[in-house]
Amino acid sequence: MSTERADRDRRRQRPDLTRRRLFGGAAVLAGATAAVAAGTTLLPDAAAVGPDREQGDRLRLGEPGSSGVTLRWLGNNGWEVSFDDRVILIDPWLTRFKTGTYAPEGADPTTPIVSDPALIDPHVSRADQILVTHGHYDHLPDVPYLARATGATVLGTETHLNLIRALDADHATLDEQLSTVSGGEYIQFDGYTIQVLHSVHSMVGERARVPFPGTRPAAVPPRPATIADLVEGGTLAYQITTPGGLRIANFGASNFFAPALAGLRPHVALIQPGGATVHDYVPRLLAALDHPEYVLPTHWDDFDQPLSEPAVDWGGIEALRSAVSTASPDSRFVKVDHLQTFVP
Numbered sequence: 001m002s003t004e005r006a007d008r009d010r011r012r013q014r015p016d017l018t019r020r021r022l023f024g025g026a027a028v029l030a031g032a033t034a035a036v037a038a039g040t041t042l043l044p045d046a047a048a049v050g051p052d053r054e055q056g057d058r059l060r061l062g063e064p065g066s067s068g069v070t071l072r073w074l075g076n077n078g079w080e081v082s083f084d085d086r087v088i089l090i091d092p093w094l095t096r097f098k099t100g101t102y103a104p105e106g107a108d109p110t111t112p113i114v115s116d117p118a119l120i121d122p123h124v125s126r127a128d129q130i131l132v133t134h135g136h137y138d139h140l141p142d143v144p145y146l147a148r149a150t151g152a153t154v155l156g157t158e159t160h161l162n163l164i165r166a167l168d169a170d171h172a173t174l175d176e177q178l179s180t181v182s183g184g185e186y187i188q189f190d191g192y193t194i195q196v197l198h199s200v201h202s203m204v205g206e207r208a209r210v211p212f213p214g215t216r217p218a219a220v221p222p223r224p225a226t227i228a229d230l231v232e233g234g235t236l237a238y239q240i241t242t243p244g245g246l247r248i249a250n251f252g253a254s255n256f257f258a259p260a261l262a263g264l265r266p267h268v269a270l271i272q273p274g275g276a277t278v279h280d281y282v283p284r285l286l287a288a289l290d291h292p293e294y295v296l297p298t299h300w301d302d303f304d305q306p307l308s309e310p311a312v313d314w315g316g317i318e319a320l321r322s323a324v325s326t327a328s329p330d331s332r333f334v335k336v337d338h339l340q341t342f343v344p
């Protein structure tokens, strides 16, 4: 295939964002001013901004703040993605009960599961979809409450949805909001899409084991009492494509299944530190994603610490920043703090 033909094919895979949306002068300026006034929108770290891209076979995004899409970090792998009048939540976990996960002894498997509306309601009140990456205690426990509070559609595997049912005292009335997915779905919503991607979970320790493994596909299990009852249940990743064409990919674990990422080419990738047991974790991931314009770290805070305070790094973020800079020097590494927003 000629270079020209390859370039054309790549352009076709990556439709341009509308110029109006991303390059409009007055609108961009107004948006940027509003964001600064609100005091929450982050610009990329100056030191982490790569050299300007050449216009070529890649779409060049406008200045940060011009996409009309807001990403707000809810701690751990919790994100709120909003555009137009739509709100999508990913792994929203705001209760953050103490588990000791990042203490030397690790998470106490007998920790009871708590979901506290008083810690959730101040931060999240609306959602059209809730995307679940896996069943673990730092991802799933607030989803039943938020599904009820928002009326959102919840996407997850059979196991994730059975765990949600098990956590909900009256799950029969929640059923119609639950949508079983398995990875491979490319779902058309009103003007935007969600791709559900087969993925795999982080593997930890010298033996490279998935913590709290297992599935509960056959039936709704007894009500989960401790964090050990919330099994992984398969791991999914997601790509959201907004009406303006901005593509955002999220990974709820520090691992991935490369064949599922072919052709995704997200503009924004939310990826995790860690991955010590994953061969060439960051270089392979960023290559599979074709070197996104923006890399936002996710799941990098010690969630024994409160969401209301600045995030406390559990020890992985600088290694991630450095690995991203080496593997993908043109990607902008944007660290968003608790409850802060970033507008690409």
Ligand SMILES: [Zn+2]
Residues within 6 Å of the ligand: 134, 136, 201, 253
């Ligand atoms: Zn997990």
